[in-house]
Amino acid sequence: MMSDEVITLNVGGAIYTTTRCTLGKxxxxxxGAMFSGQYVPTAFDAQGNYFIDRDGFMFRHILNFLRSGRLCLPQGFKDFDLLEAEADFYQIPPLIAAIQTLKSSQPSKTRAGYYVEILDFEETAYFYRFYSDPPRGIHTELKNGGLVISGARSALLGLPLPEKTLKELQSSDSEYRTMNISSSACSKMAVIHHLQSNGWQLVTTSFANNTDTDGSYMVHKYMWFLPL
Structure with missing residues (x-):
């Protein structure tokens, strides 16, 4: 049986007082091992308190869970990853599970900004065969290499696009556009360099290809994000 001996802990500079029974729940x-007699902590602060070199603020949630068996976090709590790392250090599986459950129930974060999708076609075939529907607006000029760029018109207008493409954008009233651009490697690099140099963030990349007796296609998909 664990005793009700009062224990004072210094966790990363924050002082907590509890019982040995609570710590060994x-x-x-x-x-639990540290304060059940299986392992005796050897680190102490200048006042003789047990010392644990971890996040002192997060430990309040660890200790409250040990006391009540429930994960009760303040409204607006956002540091789920940090708290989960602390729970993992202390190796408390029920707490880890509770954090993961609560974290998964949180609404996904919506970031203000612009997304631009770029499909980059490689010159690998006489024609292209798709397993799924091809991206909207693709035409035969792209079969020998090119870009399909989709996004908000205002975001696309800031890209270093060919003059013909820019004129089409400027004359368009549509808020969202998909532009087909027959492109050389140099103009592709100009677009990528512009994105990298102007605060755009590469969010996801993917690659697809298909090869058969008729030929093959290869397409790289990039999703870029510009936060506001």
Whole structure:
């Protein structure tokens, strides 16, 4: 049986007072082993308190869970990854599971900004065969290499696009456009360099290809994001 001996802890500079019984609620956890007699902590601060070199602020949530068996976080709490890292250090599986469940129930973050999708076609075939519907607006000029760029008109207008493409954008009233650009490697690099140099963030990349007796196609897909 764990005793009700009062224990004072210094966790990363934050002082907590609890009982040995509370700390040993989960005997198989690291924190439980530390104060159940299986392992005796050897680090102490200048006042003789047990010292644990971890996040002192996050430990309040660890200790509250040990006391109540429930994960009760303040409204607007966002540091789920940090708290999960602390729970993992102390090796408390029920707490880890509770954090993951609560984290997964949080609404996804919506970031303000612009997204631009770029499909980069490689010169690898006489024609292209798609397993799924080809991107909207593709025409035969792209079969020998080119770009399909989709996004908000205002975002596309800032890209170093060919003069003909820019004129089409400027004369368009549509808020969202998909532009087909027959492109050389140099103009492709101009677009990528512009994105990298002007605060755009590469969010995702993917690659697809198909080869058969008729030929093949290769296409790289890039999703870029410009935060506002």
């Amino acid at each position: 989960y005997p198989d956890s690291m924190i």
